Amino acid sequence: xxxxxxxxxxxxxxxxxxxxxxxxxxxxxxxxxxxxxxxxxxxxxxxxxxxxxxxxxxxxxxxxxxxxxxxxxxxxxxxxxxxxxxxxxxxxxxxxxxxxxxxxxxxxxxxxxxxxxxxxxxxxxxxxxxxxxxxxxxxxxxxxxxxxxxxxxxxxxxxxxxxxxxxxxxxxxxxxxxxxxxxxxxxxxxxxxxxxxxxxxxxxxxxxxxxxxxxxxxxxxxxxxxxxxxxxxxxxxxxxxxxxxxxxxxxxxxxxxxxxxxxxxxxxxxxxxxxxxxxxxxxxxxxxxxxxxxxxxxxxxxxxxxxxxxxxxxxxxxxxxxxxxxxxxxxxxxxxxxxxxxxxxxxxxxxxxxxxxxxxxxxxxxxxxxxxxxxxxxxxxxxxxxxxxxxxxxxxxxxxxxxxxxxxxxxxxxxxxxxxxxxxxxxxxxxxxxxxxxxxxxxxxxxxxxxxxxxxxxxxxxxxxxxxxxxxxxxxxxxxxxxxxxxxxxxxxxxxxxxxxxxxxxxxxxxxxxxxxxxxxxxxxxxxxxxxxxxxxxxxxxxxxxxxxxxxxxxxxxxxxxxxxxxxxxxxxxxxxxxxxxxxxxxxxxxxxxxxxxxxxxxxxxxxxxxxxxxxxxxxxxxxxxxxxxxxxxxxxxxxxxxxxxxxxxxxxxxxxxxxxxxxxxxxxxxxxxxxxxxxxxxxxxxxxxxxxxxxxxxxxxxxxxxxxxxxxxxxxxxxxxxxxxxxxxxxxxxxxxxxxxxxxxxxxxxxxx
Amino acid sequence: xxxxxxxxxxxxxxxxxxxxxxxxxxxxxxxxxxxxxxxxxxxxxxxxxxxxxxxxxxxxxxxxxxxxxxxxxxxxxxxxxxxxxxxxxxxxxxxxxxxxxxxxxxxxxxxxxxxxxxxxxxxxxxxxxxxxxxxxxxxxxxxxxxxxxxxxxxxxxxxxxxxxxxxxxxxxxxxxxxxxxxxxxxxxxxxxxxxxxxxxxxxxxxxxxxxxxx
Numbered sequence: 001x002x003x004x005x006x007x008x009x010x011x012x013x014x015x016x017x018x019x020x021x022x023x024x025x026x027x028x029x030x031x032x033x034x035x036x037x038x039x040x041x042x043x044x045x046x047x048x049x050x051x052x053x054x055x056x057x058x059x060x061x062x063x064x065x066x067x068x069x070x071x072x073x074x075x076x077x078x079x080x081x082x083x084x085x086x087x088x089x090x091x092x093x094x095x096x097x098x099x100x101x102x103x104x105x106x107x108x109x110x111x112x113x114x115x116x117x118x119x120x121x122x123x124x125x126x127x128x129x130x131x132x133x134x135x136x137x138x139x140x141x142x143x144x145x146x147x148x149x150x151x152x153x154x155x156x157x158x159x160x161x162x163x164x165x166x167x168x169x170x171x172x173x174x175x176x177x178x179x180x181x182x183x184x185x186x187x188x189x190x191x192x193x194x195x196x197x198x199x200x201x202x203x204x205x206x207x208x209x210x211x212x213x214x215x216x217x218x219x220x221x222x223x224x225x226x227x228x229x230x231x232x233x234x235x236x237x238x239x240x241x242x243x244x245x246x247x248x249x250x251x252x253x254x255x256x257x258x259x260x261x262x263x264x265x266x267x268x269x270x271x272x273x274x275x276x277x278x279x280x281x282x283x284x285x286x287x288x289x290x291x292x293x294x295x296x297x298x299x300x301x302x303x304x305x306x307x308x309x310x311x312x313x314x315x316x317x318x319x320x321x322x323x324x325x326x327x328x329x330x331x332x333x334x335x336x337x338x339x340x341x342x343x344x345x346x347x348x349x350x351x352x353x354x355x356x357x358x359x360x361x362x363x364x365x366x367x368x369x370x371x372x373x374x375x376x377x378x379x380x381x382x383x384x385x386x387x388x389x390x391x392x393x394x395x396x397x398x399x400x401x402x403x404x405x406x407x408x409x410x411x412x413x414x415x416x417x418x419x420x421x422x423x424x425x426x427x428x429x430x431x432x433x434x435x436x437x438x439x440x441x442x443x444x445x446x447x448x449x450x451x452x453x454x455x456x457x458x459x460x461x462x463x464x465x466x467x468x469x470x471x472x473x474x475x476x477x478x479x480x481x482x483x484x485x486x487x488x489x490x491x492x493x494x495x496x497x498x499x500x501x502x503x504x505x506x507x508x509x510x511x512x513x514x515x516x517x518x519x520x521x522x523x524x525x526x527x528x529x530x531x532x533x534x535x536x537x538x539x540x541x542x543x544x545x546x547x548x549x550x551x552x553x554x555x556x557x558x559x560x561x562x563x564x565x566x567x568x569x570x571x572x573x574x575x576x577x578x579x580x581x582x583x584x585x586x587x588x589x590x591x592x593x594x595x596x597x598x599x600x601x602x603x604x605x606x607x608x609x610x611x612x613x614x615x616x617x618x619x620x621x622x623x624x625x626x627x628x629x630x631x632x633x634x635x636x637x638x639x640x641x642x643x644x645x646x647x648x649x650x651x652x653x654x655x656x657x658x659x660x661x662x663x664x665x666x667x668x669x670x671x672x673x674x675x676x677x678x679x680x681x682x683x684x685x686x687x688x689x690x691x692x693x694x695x696x697x698x699x700x701x702x703x704x705x706x707x708x709x710x711x712x713x714x715x716x717x718x719x720x721x722x723x724x725x726x727x728x729x730x731x732x733x734x735x736x737x738x739x740x741x742x743x744x745x746x747x748x749x750x751x752x753x754x
Numbered sequence: 755x756x757x758x759x760x761x762x763x764x765x766x767x768x769x770x771x772x773x774x775x776x777x778x779x780x781x782x783x784x785x786x787x788x789x790x791x792x793x794x795x796x797x798x799x800x801x802x803x804x805x806x807x808x809x810x811x812x813x814x815x816x817x818x819x820x821x822x823x824x825x826x827x828x829x830x831x832x833x834x835x836x837x838x839x840x841x842x843x844x845x846x847x848x849x850x851x852x853x854x855x856x857x858x859x860x861x862x863x864x865x866x867x868x869x870x871x872x873x874x875x876x877x878x879x880x881x882x883x884x885x886x887x888x889x890x891x892x893x894x895x896x897x898x899x900x901x902x903x904x905x906x907x908x909x910x911x912x913x914x915x916x917x918x919x920x921x922x923x924x925x926x927x928x929x930x931x932x933x934x935x936x937x938x939x940x941x942x943x944x945x946x947x948x949x950x951x952x953x954x955x956x957x958x959x960x961x962x963x964x965x966x967x968x
Contacts, residue, residue: 069836071836071839072796072834072835072836073796073797073800073830073834075800075804086797086800086801088797089796109839110830110839110842110843110846111836111838111839111841111842111843112839134838267889267892651922692922693922694922694924699923699924
C-alpha cells in the first residue's frame with residue numbers, strides 16, 4: 001500500500017497526457033459503478049491492486065561474518081534509493097522494493113567492511129547469503145611481541161595477565177619462579193637461584209623494577225638451595241618478560257630482561273593479615289585524596305614448614321627473616337603525574353649443611369645472615385599530551401655475613417642509580433623515546449684472608465622509535481650506547497623489532513639486536529677486567545590470539561661472543577673457586593631452539609589450561625670449561641601443563657601444574673666427554689586450592705599448595721669427589737612439600753559514598 | 755556611518771539568530787534521536803546511534819552532538835552480544851568522547867560518560883577486563899562526583915556495579931538498593947527541559963530499583 005501511496009503522491013508531477021492515462025481506470029470504475037454490476041467492479045479493483053503489488057519484490061538474506069556468525073543489526077539498503085531495512089538479531093533480513101532492473105544492495109555494519117550485492121528484484125527467490133569481512137581498522141593495531149611476554153592489565157588482549165602467572169600452582173606464590181612456567185625458561189629443580197633463559201645463565205637475566213635495576217632480586221644465595229625473589233606479588237601490576245631481542249631502553253643482560261611495574265595509588269583503604277605455615281604478614285593501605293600510603297611488616301620462619309615434610313638438607317638454623325616496608329604514591333595536582341617512593345628493609349638468616357666444594361662428599365656448615373635495604377622512587381609526568389617524562393632513582397645496600405665451616409666469609413654491595421626518559425608522540429603513528437641512565441655500584445668480598453672489591457660507574461644513553469605507518473605493520477628500531485668506567489670501554493648496541501599482522505587474530509614478528517654485559521662479578525672482584533661479553537639475538541614468532549584462546553610459536557638463534565674464559569686452570573664445578581688463571585674474552589657459544597605456547601579458556605566454562613614447550617640446543621665454551629659443551633643448567637626439553645578451574649558454587653579456585661624437564665648435563669671427571677652425562681629427567685606435579693569466603697566483614701582466602709604431589713624422587717645432577725671415585729646426587733631441598741595459609745583483608749566502608 | 759553601523763548590527767543579529775537557530779535545530783534533532791534510542795527495539799537503538807553520529811558529523815564541534823554520539827554507541831554496545839562489534843562501537847564511543855572532552859563543556863557529565871563508556875568496555879568481557887576498566891570507571895566517577903555530587907547517574911552506575919557484583923564479594927540487591935534510591939531522589943530533582951543537560955538513566959534506575967524491591 002505504501003507503494004500505492006507513493007504512486008499517488010507522484011501524480012502532480014505527471015504530464016497532462018500521462019495523467020489522462022493514469023486516471024483512465026478511475027473513469028472506468030466510476031462508469032462501472034454507475035452502469036455495470038458490482039461484482040465486475042470488485043474484480044477490476046482486485047485486478048488493479050494485484051497488478052500494483054506484483055511490481056513489489058522481496059529479497060531475503062542472511063548476513064554473517066567470516067566465521068559464519070550472524071551479524072545482527074546490519075544496515076541493508078538498495079543503492080540510490082530510499083529502500084532499506086536492518087538485519088535482525090539472527091542476521092536475517094527481508095527487504096521489499098518496487099524497483100526493477102539491476103540493483104545493488106549495500107550492507108554496512110559497525111565492525112565490518114561495507115559490502116555490496118548485485119541483484120535483480122524478483123529474480124532472487126532463495127535466501128541470499130552475504131558474508132561481511134571484519135574491518136581491519138577495528139581489529140586494533142598490531143603489537144610488537146617478538147621475544148616478549150607482556151603480562152599486563154593495560155592491553156586488552158595479552159597471552160597472560162599478572163594474576164594468571166601468580167595463581168599457578170607451580171609458582172609457589174613467587175613472582176619470579178612463576179615465570180618458569182613460560183616457554184623459554186629452564187625449570188629450576190630447586191637447587192639454583194635465578195631465571196635461566198634460552199641458554200643463558202642466571203646472571204644473564206636482569207630484573208627491572210619501575211625503571212631501575214634490582215641489585216639483589218633474590219634472597220642471598222646458599223650453595224645448592226634455590227632462593228625466592230624478594231618481591232611482594234600484591235605490589236606488582238604489570239610484568240613484561242623478554243626472552244630475547246628486548247628494548248634499547250635496557251641493557252647489561254645477555255639473555256633476558258624482566259620488567260616489573262608496581263601498582264599505582266591503592267584503590268581503597270584496607271588492612272590485610274596473612275598467616276601461613278612459614279610466617280605472618282601485616283599490611284595496610286591508606287588511601288588519601290590524591291595518593292596513598294602502604295606499609296607492611298612480616299616475619300617468616302621456615303621451621304614449621306620444613307618440619308612438615310622431610311628435607312634433603314639439614315637446616316641447623318631454619319630460615320628466618322624480618323621485613324618492613326613502606327610505600328607512598330601521589331598524583332600531581334594537575335593529575336598529569338604520578339610519584340612513587342618505596343623503602344624496604346629485610347634481615348634474614350639460615351644455617352644449612354651443604355656439600356663441601358673442596359671435599360665432596362663431606363658436608364660443611366653454611367651459616368648466613370643477610371641485611372638488605374632498598375629505596376626506589378619514580379616519577380611519571382605528562383608534560384603535554386604528546387610529551388611524557390619518566391624519571392627513576394634507586395639505592396640499594398646488601399650485606400651477607402657467612403660462617404662457612406669455621407671460616408668467615410663476607411660479601412656486600414650497594415648500587416645507586418638514576419634514569420631519565422623522555423617520550424614524544426609525534427603523531428598517532430610515531431613515538432620516539434630517548435633517555436639515559438647512570439649506575440654507580442660497589443661490590444666487596446672477603447673470604448678468610450682472600451678479598452676483593454671493585455667500584456663501577458656505568459652510563460648508558462638510548463633512543464628508540466615506535467613507528468606504525470599502517471595498522472597492520474609496526475617497527476621499533478633502537479640504538480643504545482653504554483660506557484663502563486671500570487673497564488674503560490664503551491659499546492654500541494643496535495636493536496630492531498617489527499610486527500606484521502597476517503590475519504584478523506594473527507601476526508608475525510621479528511626481532512634482532514646486539515646485547516652486552518660486563519663480566520660476572522666473581523672476575524671483577526678478583527681484579528680481572530675483561531671486556532664486555534656479547535650476544536646477538538635473532539627471533540621470529542607467530543602469534544594468534546582470540547579473547548579466550550592463544551597460540552604462539554617462536555624460533556630463535558643466539559650467537560654468543562667475547563665470553564669470559566679462564567685459561568690455564570683445571571676444571572672444577574665449584575662456583576666459589578678462586579683460582580681463575582688467565583682471564584680473557586675468547587669464549588663463545590650459541591643457543592637455538594623454539595618455544596611453543598597454547599592457552600585455552602574457552603572450551604569449558606571456568607576452566608583454563610595452558611601448555612608450554614621449549615626445545616633448546618645450546619653449547620658454549622666459557623669460564624673454566626675445557627671444551628664447548630651444553631651447560632649444566634640446560635634441559636633440552638621443557639614442558640609445562642597448567643590447569644585452572646574455578647568452582648563457583650564452592651567459591652574455590654583449583655590449580656594444578658605438571659612440569660617436565662629432560663635431564664641436565666653434569667660433570668663426571670671419569671667421562672671422556674666434558675659435561676657429556678645427563679641426570680634423570682625432572683618431573684613435578686603440584687596442586688593448589690584457594691577457598692574464598694567472608695568472615696564477618698573480612699574478605700578471606702584460605703589456600704593450600706602441594707608441591708611434588710607424587711613425591712617423585714628428582715635427582716638434579718651429581719657431584720663427584722676430586723678423585724672421581726665417590727658420586728653423590730644433587731637433590732632438591734625437599735621432595736614432597738605442603739604449604740598452607742590464610743589471607744584476611746578488611747576494607748574501609750566509605751560512609752560518605754552515598 | 756549610521757547606515758554602516760546598522761548594517762553591521764543587522765549582520766550580527768542575523769548571525770546570532772542563525773547560530774541560535776542552528777543550536778535549536780541540533781537540539782531538536784538530538785531530542786528526536788534520543789526518543790528513538792529509548793525504544794526497546796534494538797534496531798531502533800542502532801538507527802538512533804547512526805542518527806546521533808550524523809548529527810555529530812554535521813554539527814562538528816557541538817558538545818551535545820558528540821556527547822550523545824558517544825553515549826548511544828555505548829548503549830548499542832551494551833545491548834549487543836558480539837565482543838568484536840561491541841568493541842567496534844566502543845572505539846567509536848571513545849573517539850566521540852575525546853571530542854566531547856576536548857570541548858571542555860560540562861566536565862562533570864563528560865567524566866560521567868567516560869565512566870559509562872568504560873563500564874561498557876568492562877561489560878564486554880568482565881573476567882578479563884575488570885582490573886583495567888573498573889579502575890577507569892571508578893576514577894572517572896570520582897572526578898564526576900567532585901564536579902557535581904548531585905549527578906544522579908553517578909549513584910545509578912555505582913548501583914549497577916554493586917548490583918552485578920556477587921553477594922559474596924560485597925554486592926547484591928540489598929547493598930545496591932541505597933544507591934538506586936539516592937539516584938532516584940536526584941533524578942526527580944533534575945532539570946529535564948533540555949537535552950543538553952543530560953537526564954538519561956532515570957527509567958533504567960527505576961527498573962533496577964524495582965528488581966531490588968522484588
